[in-house]
Amino acid sequence: MSDHAHFDLVPLDHVSVTEAAAWHQVVVASMIHDLPGVPPPSPGQIHARLTKPTLDSRQLNWLATGEDGVRVGVAGLRLFTSPGRDHLAELELHVDPAHRRRGAGTRLLAAAVAACRTEDRRSLIVEAPAGSPGEAFCERWSFRRVLTLEHLILHMDKLDEAALRRVGDAEHPGYRLTGWTGTVPDDLADAFAAAKNAMNDMPVGDLDYGSVVWDADRVRAMARVIADRGDSLLTLAAVHDDGAMAGYTEILVPEGASSRVQQYDTAVVPAHRGHGLGLWLKAAMVGRLRAEHPGVVEIETDNAEDNVHMLAVNRELGFRSYRRTREYQLDVPSV
Known part of the structure; x- marks a missing residue:
């Protein structure tokens, strides 16, 4: 791939077993790189997370695919629906380390922000490990640091x-x-x-x-x-x-x-x-x-x-x- 590679973003309206497996592969690669020592979710946990109902929220999902058909990134946008939180969205975004710094994360973030506007969400929140590439990505795109969590x-x-x-x-x-x-x-x-x-x-x-x-x-x-x-x-x-x-x-x-x-x-x-x-x-x-x-x-x-x-x-x-x-x-x- 070139430094400015082409990616297709596929919205996942109904997540298949194959798509859930691809999602799991990206998340595991991302976590091994950014969170060594933290057990990644199992394939069953990822499948359940993508297909089972959530409480007072709904989720939009995207899968980023490279020109060679390789799944390189994923993004899940949780839209809260209960009174008092219906102005909020929460983003989970992962890019396989082997395909980073080529625009996949930026494309996924742009899709999530566009969905926030369409859904009338004024606040988008995301979590990143301290000192990780994800933290630098957030700061690059003008997210404000609002909370530090001790694990x-x-x-x-x-x-x-x-x-x-x-x-x-x-x-x-x-x-x-x-x-x-x-x-x-x-x-x-x-x-x-x-x-x-x-x-x-x-x-x-x-x-x-x-x-x-x-x-x-x-x-x-x-x-x-x-x-x-x-x-x-x-x-x-x-x-x-x-x-x-x-x-x-x-x-x-x-x-x-x-x-x-x-x-x-x-x-x-x-x-x-x-x-x-x-x-x-x-x-x-x-x-x-x-x-x-x-x-x-x-x-x-x-x-x-x-x-x-x-x-x-x-x-x-x-x-x-x-x-x-x-x-x-x-x-x-x-x-």
Whole structure:
């Protein structure tokens, strides 16, 4: 290929198995180059991500193909549809390292920005590993850096067992732990939704991520989306004697025999903060993972760098920083 190669951009209205496999190949090549040590998604996970419904959003996808028919880049644009976030779009863009700096990324970005204008989206957000070519690409095209995320790993075989017992044995008068897999039990659904709304005060830097209002139907819908992808969602909650849910923590166990799981939300409702509930919940989740998923060896989480309280909780439990990502935002001009 020349330095200014020709690329065809193919919108993927209905993603085939072959197209999903091509997408997976590009993503794996990109991640191996930019994120060594981070396990790439499996072919099944990519296929599910491209074909299964999402919550309060829809997705536009493009595949960039070179003159020789080689698939060189992919872009997925998530368009949020719920009130409070319907001005937002989120972009995932990958170019195979062997085909970079020849215009494929620029073509894919131009298609995404044009779609944002058509869909009346004023904010486009994208995540890039710190120090990566993706970060330089964002800065080149006038994205603003709005948030830095610390990614942390907890190695299950390096846990401080004494600290874990100390946290687990601590008394929390007036509170009890309860847990479930998948959909929240009906008798806890309203309380869980109320606790979910506590996430709205989470530090997000200058990121314009809108707001989400949770109710019982929405928490059930989220669980269905995750189950339809083939993943499992484990939840532990601290419930107060008055029936209110004081806090919760969630772990996503990916489809297949994954040794690394992802921390989803951990939140403590403002009225119940200061009692050590966040640390208690996360320590209890470690115990649950050991009992129910003994093949898990690592838990990955991320926190905004200014979320000093949750970073302190994670580090006390034994999480250690291992990489950073940046959130970038483009203010999309109207047509």
